[in-house]
Amino acid sequence: MSADLSHLAIEASDLVKVFGATRAVDGLDLKVPAGSVYGVLGPNGAGKTTAVRILATLLRPDGGQATVFGHDVVREADAVRSRVSLTGQYASVDEDLTGMENLVLLGRLLGHRKPAARDRAGQLLEAFGLTDAADRQVKNYSGGMRRRVDIAASILNTPDLLFLDEPTTGLDPRSRNQVWDIIRIVVAHGTTVLLTTQYLDEADRLADRIAVIDEGKVIAEGTPGELKASVGAGTVHLRLRDRTQRPEAERVLSRALGSPVQMDADPVALTARVSADGDESRAAEQASRALAELAHAGITVDDFSLGQPSLDEVFLALTDHPADRGPSTDEETAA
């Protein structure tokens, strides 16, 4: 639990942002150690993007305060701006311009003279595998290429802190892996990354620490290991042959696992958490015991699986309400 608090990239306390009747950010506290990847995990509408926009000086908070490398995001916004970059959820490049023009434009705005800006743009396009697409308008790029030119724009002057707002949402698996690799390389060179995501496995793979946020507040914080242990080591998914046996199966399962059982929309399906204090081998043991008890009670199970907790289940565990996610999201870790 002991992050080095003497060297913080971000320190936010009691941040509030209200839009009309909605409290998008509602008392958010955050401490992000420098030199790490910090994951902010939450469903659509949890306040992730609003929080990032406040920290990146795009929105003024209605309450609380935040500093980035010791500079106040409202009073010393320019000092913050000179040290951070943002790659937003939607392309933060000009889609009407070519990749080359975008990077030269940004280089000029960051103070490079024209020849230097052109050289730098060329190097970045090369490093991001976009040399062939340099003279094409960004609107004709694939999703993965767009994301790459966006990140290239963000590191034109290597920032001390890089905000990545849902960098892989909507990307195909290969492009997602490319973005993950890029993030790892950028962090290895000393840039702190704050990453927002809806995917537990993305936060799990990349982040050194994770804050889970819901309704504008941090509801859990820690290393991925700590977080998973608090939620449980796994999740059991069951499909029964006979739907009339479901109430009985629920009783048996909740007794065997000692945790609440969720009735899925599918009338023969059930989902339950296996806590086992985060220990995966003990979780497997508990799950097989539960399966044996079901057989003993005469309940026929057609399909059985034990997987990592999904974001939905993390939410269910932490908030007692399911993550209300948009229709555009892909399936979670299908285990």
Place this chain on the structure above:
Amino acid sequence: MSTATETRAESATPYSPAAETLGTVLAPGQRPARPSPLSASITFGWRAVLKIKHVPEQLFDVTAFPIIMVLMFTYLFGGALADSTRDYLQYLLPGIMVTSVVMITMYTGVGVNTDIEKGVFDRFRTLPIWRPAALVGAIFGDVLRYILASTTIILVGLVLGFRPQGGVFGVLAGVGLLVVFSFAFSWIWTMFGLLLRSEKSVMGMSMLILFPLTFLSNVFVQPVTMPGWLQAFVEVNPITHLVAAVRSLMAGQPAVGEIFWTLVAGALIVAVFGTVTMRLYNRK
């Protein structure tokens, strides 16, 4: 889980990020000095020019629209008001040039409104640069459109028989004053572009302001022919002073008072609407 569904032809060998190549472009701590306000604004102006280069059709409204305006009003009113279209053109042309260019300024608001909704403005607003640069640059780009529209009208006018007494210098001075005023006037539209929700509402609001402002002036007829209450409005309308000033310059007899009031009006518009625009921009 198959990744072979990628149908877009990116390149023969898929990109894979390499630590060595990416490492060479990562240089923490190296930052050039920030650009001056003027340099940043000119860079944003260059962005506007690049957009025109990629979508040249957007120049249609600054070429076709002014030509239609000149032809329409010259032949519509010329016979009735001055017995001859050629005589009327000497009076009308500077005014119709002002009307067309001032009307074109509203596209500044439409442009800001659509542009600001896109993610790229998030990036601009996180840059450590002079805050108004993005908007000043956008208006620089629009100034090119104003010059193009003015040139088109002058050329059409010359073909139809417009013979300005002020000569080349007088015409250039008139166009120059109009462009300076339009630059100032554009800040009204940046404000509406930031204030209103949609492109349509920006257009609607622009029409509501532009029609009375351009028609209730001395563009088409002498104000002495109007009832007293209307003359009172026409007298304070900055467009009236602008038209009088441009007319006087093109006629080779500069009316210093009218030029002065035009510049004062322009400065006031920038002071008021520029300030409101930047407040809205910083809050957005």
